Amino acid sequence: MASIEKQSSANWIVRFRFPVGGKVVKFNRSLKTKSERVAEQRKAQIEETIYFLESGRLALPDGATDKEVAAFIVSGGILTEKPRAIKSVALETLWADYKSS
Numbered sequence: 001m002a003s004i005e006k007q008s009s010a011n012w013i014v015r016f017r018f019p020v021g022g023k024v025v026k027f028n029r030s031l032k033t034k035s036e037r038v039a040e041q042r043k044a045q046i047e048e049t050i051y052f053l054e055s056g057r058l059a060l061p062d063g064a065t066d067k068e069v070a071a072f073i074v075s076g077g078i079l080t081e082k083p084r085a086i087k088s089v090a091l092e093t094l095w096a097d098y099k100s101s
Helices: 036-055 066-074 091-100
Strands: 002-006 012-020 023-030
Touching: 002 036, 012 036, 012 066, 023 066, 036 066
Parallel strands: none
Antiparallel strands: 002 012, 012 023
16 A cells, blocks of 8 residues: 655655565655655555565566665656666767768
8 A cells, every 4th residue: 555745845756665685664755746646546556566576467576685676666667777878978979870870
């Protein structure tokens, strides 16, 4: 079961518990929205993801840390870690590659 709460900054946060490594961990994550309707929808998605994990329809990545478990659940079972840029390219390099091809 998850719950939502409005922060003093007017953003909504979600709170939920999930077992990780044999112990139940409490998670608090920002939903990054000021809309209660969107927060309720995200809460429902998180509860559905937890249900899928508990019923075996979805599996956590092997060796996931607490932060990775939270990211996985809040993303609906998609993300295993925060997205990050793979490589930055200088404009000159990009232009040279474009001209050579």
